[in-house]
Amino acid sequence: MESIDMDVEDHVNADSTSNSSSFKRFGLKNSIQTNFGDDYVFHIAPNVDWTSMAVSLSSNVVKLYSPVTGQYYGECRGHTGTINQISFSVPSTPHVLHSCSSDGTIKSWDIRTFQQVSSISAGPSQEIFSFAYGGSNTSLLAAGCKSQILFWDWRNRKQVACLEDSHVEDVTQVHFVPGHQGKLASASVDGLVCIFDTNGDIDDDDHMDSVINVGTSVGKIGFYGENYRKLWCLTHIETLSLWDWTDGRNEADITDARTLASNSWIMGHVDYLVDCHYSKEGCRLWVLGGTNDGTVGYFPINLCNGKNAIESPDVVLEGGHIGVVRSVLPTTNILGGFSQSQGVFGWTGGEDGRLCCWSSDDSHEMNRSWISSTLVIKSPGGRRKNRHQPY
Numbered sequence: 558m559e560s561i562d563m564d565v566e567d568h569v570n571a572d573s574t575s576n577s578s579s580f581k582r583f584g585l586k587n588s589i590q591t592n593f594g595d596d597y598v599f600h601i602a603p604n605v606d607w608t609s610m611a612v613s614l615s616s617n618v619v620k621l622y623s624p625v626t627g628q629y630y631g632e633c634r635g636h637t638g639t640i641n642q643i644s645f646s647v648p649s650t651p652h653v654l655h656s657c658s659s660d661g662t663i664k665s666w667d668i669r670t671f672q673q674v675s676s677i678s679a680g681p682s683q684e685i686f687s688f689a690y691g692g693s694n695t696s697l698l699a700a701g702c703k704s705q706i707l708f709w710d711w712r713n714r715k716q717v718a719c720l721e722d723s724h725v726e727d728v729t730q731v732h733f734v735p736g737h738q739g740k741l742a743s744a745s746v747d748g749l750v751c752i753f754d755t756n757g758d759i760d761d762d763d764h765m766d767s768v769i770n771v772g773t774s775v776g777k778i779g780f781y782g783e784n785y786r787k788l789w790c791l792t793h794i795e796t797l798s799l800w801d802w803t804d805g806r807n808e809a810d811i812t813d814a815r816t817l818a819s820n821s822w823i824m825g826h827v828d829y830l831v832d833c834h835y836s837k838e839g840c841r842l843w844v845l846g847g848t849n850d851g852t853v854g855y856f857p858i859n860l861c862n863g864k865n866a867i868e869s870p871d872v873v874l875e876g877g878h879i880g881v882v883r884s885v886l887p888t889t890n891i892l893g894g895f896s897q898s899q900g901v902f903g904w905t906g907g908e909d910g911r912l913c914c915w916s917s918d919d920s921h922e923m924n925r926s927w928i929s930s931t932l933v934i935k936s937p938g939g940r941r942k943n944r945h946q947p948y
Contacts, residue, residue, distance in 0.1 A: 585877045586901065586916035589627055591620060598906025601886040602643045605651040609668055610886065612906060613640040619656055621668055624888055625901060627914055633666040635673050638684070646690040647711075657685040663700060677714050679707055684727070689741070691733030692755050699741055699755075701728030706743055708759055718759035723751050723768075730778050734802070735785045740766070742788065742802065744775035750790065752802055767805045771798060781835035781842045789833045789842065797830065797844055799860070809860055817867040818846040818856045824875065827854070831882055843871065845885055851878025851907060853885060874905060877913035882906070 591598055597615035603624055604610070610624040611633075617640055621630040638660035646655050653674065654666045661683040665675040679685050679702050687701040690711060698711040704725055708718040726746035733755075734740040741753045750769040753759065774793040780802075781787050788802040799809040811817065818827040827846035831853060834843050843855040844867065854870035862868065874885075887903035902915040 584916050586914040587627055588877055588914070589622070589629075589912040591906075591910050591912060592616065594910075596910045597883065597908045598910060598912060599640060599883055600643050601884045601904055601906050601912070602645060602654075603886060603888075604645040604654070604668070605648055607888065610904065611643050611645070611654050611668070612912060613643045613656065614910075615639070617658070619643060619654065619666070621654075621671070622912070624886075624904065627912070630668070631671040633664075633668075633671050633673070635664055635666075635676075636660050636662070641684075641686045642688060644688075644690075646688075655688065655690075657688045657700065659684040659686075661685060661702075663688050663698070675714065677709055677711075686727055687730045687732075689731045689733050691738045691741070693739040695738065697733075697755060699731045699733070701731040701743060701745075703727055704745075706731060706741075706753075708755070720753070720759065720761050722761040723753075723765060724749060726774075729775060732778060732780070735780055737785070742778060742780075744771075744778045744790070746774040746793075748772050748774060750775060750778060750788070750800070750802075767802070769800055769802070769805050769807075777832065779833055779835065781833075782840070789835075789844075791830050791833065791844075795830050797833075797858075799858075809858075809866060811866055814844060814867060815846065817865060818844070818854065818870075821856060821867060821869040822854060822873070824848065824852050824854065824873065825850070829881065831885055833858075834885075834887065847882045849881060851875075851880055851882055851909065853878075853882050853905060872902075874913075874915055877905065877915070878907045878909050878911055880907050880909035883908060 591614055599613045602611045607624055609621050612620045617636045619633040636658040638658045640656050640658050643656045652669050654668050657663045661679045663677045664673055667674050683702050685700045685702055689699045691697055696710050696712055698709045700707045706720040706728055709716050724745040724747050728743050728745045730744040732742050739756045741755050744750045748771050752766040754764045754766055771790055775790055776793045777791040779789050786803050788800045790798045795815050797811040797814040800807055815827045825848050828849045829847055831845040831847050842858045844858055846856055847853045852875040855872035856870050857868045858866055859868055860866050882905050884906045888901050905913045
């Protein structure tokens with residue numbers, strides 16, 4: 558039976574149960590069903606002033622909500638292929654959302670009207686898996702495509718470079734390095750992470766600074782540490798590695814990350830790694846691991862512990878999802894408090910089509926989600942399913 562997409566969003570209030578523990582809990586505040594069909598939630602991205610958050614769905618639609626109340630604002634339609642990334646990337650235009658897709662385009666949307674305002678194409682039969690705005694003069698738009706990295710001047714949408722010799726498989730990630738805006742990192746299914754200098758006329762030979770051989774297909778990368786000189790890497794076979802991108806030195810290769818995380822809590826087996834989050838204030842890095850039943854933990858990474866580098870979770874979000882969680886958006890810093898978050902810890906989205914809001918307000922006496930060094934509740938067993946595996 559064909560599903561019907563309606564503008565009215567369905568809010569499912571969480572059941573409230575008591576919990577006698579004294580830990581600071583993040584209870585399920587509410588859950589939003591993004592559609593009445595079988596949509597997955599792929600990504601959640603906030604705008605600069607946190608007045609809106611964008612949510613990309615497997616139906617090739619982006620929906621907009623309030624990150625404080627969950628109010629539904631509207632949607633952006635126009636892509637004809639899977640939306641691989643969304644971002645509010647240009648600070649000078651906080652009302653403009655950008656998205657890239659397997660239809661080979663990067664589109665920009667005015668979230669005040671939900672209308673497309675521009676579109677850049679990578680060409681026929683191309684796909685765009687990732688994009689990034691940056692460069693030394695902030696004028697570059699980079700895109701990771703099928704074995705190529707394309708560059709445009711986003712101000713006039715003119716293509717200025719094409720790197721086609723650095724990778725031999727799909728380029729799953731491109732990121733300008735924070736604090737080093739002339740440097741671009743790319744990652745690929747070919748197992749390589751490349752660092753480029755994007756100043757001047759960009760080419761494969763003279764502008765590649767270094768190559769990191771991860772050894773297996775790379776899904777996500779990000780930066781952390783002093784001056785963001787360190788790089789974390791998650792692979793499609795659920796391994797984690799840490800690098801110093803300035804010299805290509807491997808600092809940790811945690812091939813058994815899921816096992817270490819599973820052994821550090823009592824919530825069952827960690828089936829997949831969602832993301833890594835970094836707190837600059839506390840100089841701490843977490844890997845986010847999840848179960849097929851929808852529980853997610855923030856597991857601190859401490860290389861001083863040697864083989865047990867993944868510690869017991871600081872935060873557990875459990876009881877909101879019934880499927881794989883694909884995106885986690887914290888609206889507050891775990892170590893830095895809850896300023897301007899209005900009691901909301903964050904949002905999660907998953908393959909069950911749900912957006913879940915997690916509350917730090919003690920008036921929401923929800924159990925099974927808290928921040929603690931000791932876990933005291935184990936979720937009941939539930940259905941298992943295979944994880945969906947797009948980039």
